[in-house]
Amino acid sequence: MTQTGAEPILEAVGLEVGYGHLPVLKGLSVAVRPGEIVALLGANGAxxxxxxxxxxxxxxxxxxxxxxxxxPAPEGLHRRADAGVALICEDRSVFMGLTCRENLRLGRGGVQESLALMPELEPLLDRKVGLMSGGEQQMLTLARALAGSPKVLLADELTLGLAPLIVARLLTSLRAAADRGVGVLIVEERVQRALQIADRVCVLRRGEIVIEGTAAEMGSRLAEIEASYLSAAADEPGATIGGHGS
Ligand SMILES: Nc1ncnc2c1ncn2[C@@H]1O[C@H](COP(=O)(O)OP(=O)(O)OP(=O)(O)O)[C@@H](O)[C@H]1O
Incomplete structure (x- = not known):
């Protein structure tokens, strides 16, 4: 459960980040507290x-x-991971030619720790990951990340394109992690799913947080959120609106 009033575990303060000279994030500040799930929402390219x-x-x-x-957080992916920041990228970062067991061994936790979190993986341990379904691969990825006992979990589009039963399983696991005190920050393009998962929601538009509040508050601000997606789409012809479907 969210530890209301707790100090943030992970916090970005006035972040300006870009590729080359052009900043993509323009002074962004966001915080994740122990036991809370924060969803970052926004149109493509936000x-x-x-x-x-x-x-x-x-x-x-x-x-x-x-x-x-x-x-100050240590610099670099590996040092930050050593300090307790786990990352799940959109591409899942699994080794397709290795078995489920071998992939779990590559994590910071052990195979048994992963199975304790996701017992469904047990019958799949000796299967090549390339032969597992997308949902099974994502269960592996999440179990492997959480087995390392991170302080914070960052996950990009964890449930994208997965069947409802798998989505529900992954969300249960995320909530259980938060209940153990892990701070969770997820990137989610679909508004309804973000409201379903998160305690708090931040909506990004062009590298800035334009709307922020609890998921409960956001239920009454859907029109405002949609308008921020629409204005992003108007600014950038390539941008699209995240669907409201779950
Ligand atoms: N490696 C890169 N080099 C240059 N520009 C990049 C790179 N990666 C992202 N960008 C640009 O940075 C901006 C923000 O991209 P980012 O991927 O963070 O957005 P996003 O909100 O995650 O979008 P999406 O939902 O499409 O993944 C976009 O304009 C994108 O084109």
């Missing part, structure tokens, strides 16, 4: 993945800072 890349240490900010447990 800067959601870039935010996760900066928080996980893949991208170095032009200015601003990332703080972990109230102190």
């Amino acid at each position: 800067g959601k993945t870039t935010t996760l890349m900066a928080l996980s240490g893949v991208l170095t900010p032009i200015s601003g800072s990332v703080r972990l447990d109230g102190r």
Whole structure:
């Protein structure tokens, strides 16, 4: 359960991050507290993945800072992971030619720790990951990340394209992690799913957070959220509106 009033585990303060000279994030600040699930929403190109890349240490900010447990976070993906920041990328980062067991061994936790979190993987342990379904691969990815006992989990589009039963299983696992005190930050393009999962929601538009509040508050601000997606789409012909479907 969210530890209301707790200090953030992971916090971005005034982040300016970009590729080359052009900043994509323009002074973005966001915080994740122990036991809460925060969803980053926004149209295509709003800067959601870039935010996760900066928080996980893949991208170095032009200015601003990332703080972990109230102190400057160590630089770089591996050092930040050692300090307790787990990242699940959109591509799942599994090795298709290795078995489920071998993939789990590559994580920071062990195979048994992963199975304790996701017992459904047990009958699949000796199967090549390339032969597992997308949902099974994502269960592996989530179990492997959580088995390492991270302080914070960052996950990009965890449930994209998966069947409803698998989605429900993954969300149950995320909530259980939060209940154990893990801070969770997910990138989610679909508004309804974000409201279903998260305690708190931040809507990004062109690298800035334009709407922020509890999921309960956001239920009455759907029109405002939709307008922010629509204005992003109007600004950038390539941008699309995240569906309201779950
Ligand atoms: N490697 C890169 N090099 C240059 N520009 C990039 C790179 N990655 C992302 N961008 C640009 O940064 C902006 C934000 O991209 P980002 O992927 O963070 O958005 P997003 O909100 O996650 O979008 P999506 O929902 O489509 O994944 C976009 O304009 C994108 O084109």
